[in-house]
Amino acid sequence: MSDIDDIDLPDIPRAPVDPSGDAFGPNTILTDAELDQAYPNRPRNKNPTLPFADLYLSLFEPLLANKKKKIGVGIRGTKALKPHEIRRNIIDRFISRWRNEVGNDIYPTLRLILCEKDRDRSVYHLKEKTIGRLLVKVMKINKDSDDGYALINWKQPGTSRSAGDFALRCYEIIRKRPMRTTPGNLTISRVNSMLDRLSLASKEEEQLPIMTEFYNNMNASELMWLIRIIMRQMKVGATERTFFDAWHPDAAVLFNISSSLKRVCWELWDLEFRMDSDGKSVTLMSCFQPQLAQFQKRSLDDAVRAMHLTSEDPIFWIEEKLDGERMQMHYENGNFMFWSRKSKDYTRLYGSCFDDGSLTRHLRGAFHNGVRSIIVDGEMITWDPRLDCIVAFGTLKTAALEGIRNPYGDGPRPLFRIFDILHLNGECLINYSLRDRRTALERSVKTVDRRMEVHEYEEAREAADIERALRKVIAEASEGLVIKNPRSVYRLNDRNDDWMKVKPEYMTEFGESLDLVVLGGYWGAGARGGILSSYLCGLRVDGNHLKPGENPMKFRSFCKAGGGFTANDYSKIAHMTDSQWVPWDPKKPPTEYIEIVAGGRGVDQPDVWIRPDKSIVLEVKAASIIPTDEFRVGKSLRFPRFRRIREDKDWQSALSISELIALKEEVEKEKEDEEKRIEVENRKRRPGKRIKREYAILGASDKPADFVSAGTEGGPQLFEGRSFYVMSDAAMPKRMGKAEIEQLIKSHGGKIYQTENATSNINVIGDRNNVKISALVKKGTHDVIRPTWIFDCIRQHELDLQRGQNGCYIIPIETRHILYAASSIERRATTTVDQFGDSYARDLTMEELYKLLQDMPGTFDRTFAADFVKGLGERDRQGLDELPGWMFKTSVFYVDTEGQGEVNENLKPSAFLALFAGARIARDLQDTEITHIVASNNQRRLRELREVIKWRPRIPRIVTKDWLKSSLELRTVLDETQFLPVPSDDW
Incomplete structure (x- = not known):
């Protein structure tokens, strides 16, 4: 008996080897007969596949439109659908239509929708510039014309909004000279067949006829989506998990064990069929998705x-x-x-x-x-x-x-x-x-x-x-x-x-960051389109490295920095280097100032360059120095990250090659000394005795806060033990800078880091889609929470302290707190509020309550409050006087909304606020018990109101809605004279 047979493993049923793996490999084009023989149990469609135009009209564009929506709007009196519900409805409708009109084999369309997951068709031998050159020839335009140049140099900014988005740039140019102005009649099956041929074509003379056929049979919109499929950059606002769940309950499981779209489509076409436990096992020669x-x-x-x-x-x-x-x-x-x-x-x-x-x-x-x-x-x-x-x-x-x-x-x-x-x-x-x-x-x-x-x-x-x-x-x-x-x-x-x-992220070899001179720039793509999104940085050539007679302003390329920049950083760099950039000419590189790689023929040459004496100095931090043949120095930085602009330095005071060598030798000596120290400490360590050592990760702020914490004296602080990475300023409910937010968090016990990977479960905070946040969103690794969550936590904590509750309760995240959700946090957030958006865990501000009541569908029974109080027992009613929301129990409000158009909607929530504060709401102005009239600043209407009430024994006070809101917020009835309507001619 072998060693393997002696292994003592638990008794778990053996999973049979599944013979339906993709044994043919990518780019093996089979006939229908060969498919029937290889996959006898695959489903057959009863009708031809849908036109390709239906795919983008019925699926891609509705999903993209939903992705850009903030929230769905429902019919009056009905609950509005949320974006994820709309997204699922769009996909469900398309799949249902496919099953009814085509059949149960959805593989032809799913390999276009999830093109980046299709292993049966290998990558195309096409990049953006290659496609641009092909389109120039297909449309027979001059490559040096404005449109020809824009296609090939698609990252460069221009007058259009398509800089950095290659497919959109193609759409704008094709739309000027289309072969079709209406959707074409190419079917999804035909498009797949042509894409199979394109993936096998490696030379331009093979690719050009296929692209010409696409151009002749598609309109501009179809070609834009086709190019996104070829580039495998769909980004329609739905993940593969969403499509899998809509197709079959076990689809995601089967894809995880096989990485095969073909198996998902051909084995799970019947919704009644469910995989057993044996079928959910990894199998030989079938790629699985690892843990x-x-x-x-x-x-x-x-x-x-x-x-x-x-x-x-x-x-x-x-x-x-x-x-x-x-x-x-x-x-x-x-x-x-x-x-x-x-x-x-x-x-x-x-x-x-x-x-x-x-x-x-x-x-x-x-x-x-x-x-x-x-x-x-x-x-x-x-x-x-x-x-x-x-x-x-x-x-x-x-x-x-x-x-x-x-x-x-x-x-x-x-x-x-x-x-x-x-x-x-x-x-x-x-x-x-x-x-x-x-x-x-x-x-x-x-x-x-x-x-x-x-x-x-x-x-x-x-x-x-x-x-x-x-x-x-x-x-x-x-x-x-x-x-x-x-x-x-x-x-x-x-x-x-x-x-x-x-991971000890950014455990730099150096105690200080490196000051590097910007030598070149690269145009960005996607969210960074139209700007220089990364920069080629270099070291000054000095000492023995500078040859006799060489320009003392000579620099060698050292690294490419593109991470850590905010929109403000990009704007500031653009302002400081305005009009100094020169287009890079590969035939005439500026070797007098810059050496890219040996011989001056870098594979990643910048799009533009700048003279060192006209440039700026960036402070850059990285994980380590690594050897490389990509940059002229022969070494480079691993994971370089921008820290700040060094306005106090110029090209002469930035880091040189000799200084880098000296710094590296110093670091290596310190590392050796540290290793010896650790070795000595380990020898001294006694068995069973634990030596406590301070532990920290670089990037965390280790400076004590200089401001007072809102935590309880001597007790735990609100954010104690929590980590935060603040990525932008706060825009709402008040403007606050990034540094101010960080200080606020530190004053309440939180730790601040400058990278999202510094610790696990870090709270990433951001309030707008700047370049840095957009890059993180593309990764899809972290949720981004708005600073309003920080403010709400602190506000609720202070309210709890006022009530004598000294705990440090972190409120759960609500939908309004989420800028971007990468996990299931969005689903959990919906459970923290009721159907109207009222939080279960915190007190609403007046603005929030006002907005909630304004958006609340329908109307309330105005006798609700009175009937509710009557229904309470005497003992229950005794405590109501202590409630701030019961301060208007002797008041009668009339909210004036007559003939004021949009003002009607603005004043509507005032009635609800007064109602919940214990007041009675008068049905009309003739009610003689009215104590307060809530009105707008409409001069004509104010005169009419005063005429109606001036002869009454008890003249009501005319106030603005702000009096009601401010009184409730401050928990006391304020002087009405501070909130009288100001007559205006605006109405």
Whole structure:
């Protein structure tokens, strides 16, 4: 019996191997007969597919319009639909129409809708400039004309709104000279067939006839959406999960285990059919969506608590986070397949058998006896045997290609570090615990001399163990840590607290940031379209690096900075460098001032350049310095991030090459000294004795607040233990700068960071879609909460303190607090308010209550308050006098809305406010008990009101709605003379 057969695993039913994987590979075009033979159970459509025009008219454009809507508007007396409900309705209607008019095979259209998930058609050999050149030839326009130039140089700003949006730029130009002004008659099936041909075409003479056919048969709008499909940049406001859920309840599950749209469409076309537990298992040679690590918690103690350790089993695991590419390897009887996290097939690069590839040719004997098939999950990294260490991630593809050309050389090579096993000899292991999976992994895989290894881990029991490991990876400039719960199962395509990454973000090698001179600029795309969104930065050539007779104003390229800029930063840089930018001419590069790479032929040349003495200095911070051949210095910054503009510096005082070398040597010496210190401390550490060390992550503010906290004296503060990243100023309900918001948070105990990845569960705060927030939204990794949530938390806290409640209660997030939702927070937010938007957890302000009542559909029974009080017992009524909202119990209000048009709507909520404050609402002006009239500033109407009431024994006070609102807000009846209507001729 083999070692594998001896593995003691829990009794979980074996999952059969699914034969319906995509065995043909991408770009294999099959005939209908071949499809019937390969997939006999696939559904057949009863009618031809819909026209392509219906796809954009019925689906894409309605979804895009809904994406731009703030909120749905309902018919009077009905509840308005929310954007996510409208989105689902649009998709449901389209799918229902497809089933009724076409049939149950939705694969032809879904591969266009979710084009970025379609693995059956590989990427096209087309980028924006290539498509632009093709369209210039298709439309027979001069490439040097305004439109020809705009197509090829699509990022450059102009008079239109399409800068940075290539598809929109194409639409604007095609619309001037279309072959069709009405939608074409190309069907979805025909478009797929043409796209198949286009994906196989690698030369311009093959691509041009296909693009010409598209141009002749589509109008400008159709071509715009076609280009978005080719670029795989749809962004219609609906994720693949939304489409999957609308198609079938198990669609997302099947996609997670197979990464195949074809399987989702052809196996789950019947809504009555449901997958059993065996069918929800990973299968050999079928790419799955791997489990992902959760983002770091607020503190290490929080991370440990989140794993719900028990006294019987308090162990968790710590692994080093590797700087490579996530990879899954499938093996069966000598055959291999490799896929990346994004389902990209890398089998040709790493090898399909023991006789090819840069990796698998070295894996003979890598598996124990008895291993017939296996699926493992790990990280592909680069190992340099000459340096005996892991090298930068950017060298991985180069090392793999060199490994194919020179299999037994001594240069850098791919190294596969395995940390999990999902399948063994026909048995799916995802429902086993990590500890059991690890046992199976160690008995299945052998270490192969820096080619394939089982990733090591260490056991831990408390947060101090993570801290010690984190200090070690910081000293070694490693990526960080991953902590794992050994009792957890493997969850496909999910982030949860069983796997958490701890990354010391921006653990810079330097105590100070680097001051770099801007040498060039790159036009932005998408939300940054029309502006220079990133900048080429360089170091001054000095000392021995400057040749005799060379220009002392000579700079070498060092890095490209594009992160950390706000809209204000871009505006300020544009103002400071106005009229100084020069278009980059590849034939005549400005070598007198700038060296891009050796020979001056950089693959990523800037769009424009600027003389160093006319330029500005940026302060840039980064994770580390890495070797590179992309920039002339030979080194560059990893994850460079803009900090601020150094207006006090110029090109002569910015960082030079010699200063960088000296700084790096100083840092390396400090690192060596720190390693020695840690080693001495570890020797001194006694067993069982824990030394408490201060732990901090760079980016957090470590300065004590200079202002008074609103927390209870000596007690906990409101935001204590919470982390915040403020990305913009506040616009509502009052304007407040970013720095002011940060001070406000710190004064209430919160910690401020300057990166969204500084800690897990960080609260990202922003109030407008500036460039930085737009970039974060594109990532889809974090919710962005408006500063109003901060203000509401503080306001409610202060109200609680006034009432003698000294707790630090953080109010739940409401829909109004959300600028952008990347998680399920939007769904949870809807449960924090009632159907009218009234919060369950906090007191509304007068403005909010006024708005709520204004938007409330229908009217209320004006006798409600009186009847309600009559229904209370005597004991219940005794406490009403203490309620601020009962201050008008002796008042009778008349809200004047006669003949005032829009003013009617503005005054309507005043009646509701008075009603809820205990007043009686008079039905008409003839009621002699009226004490107050709420009116507008209409001069004519004020004269009429005074004529009606001037002979009454008790003349009512005429006030504005502000008197009512202010009285309720201050919880006292204010002097009416301060709120008299001011006559005006505006009405």
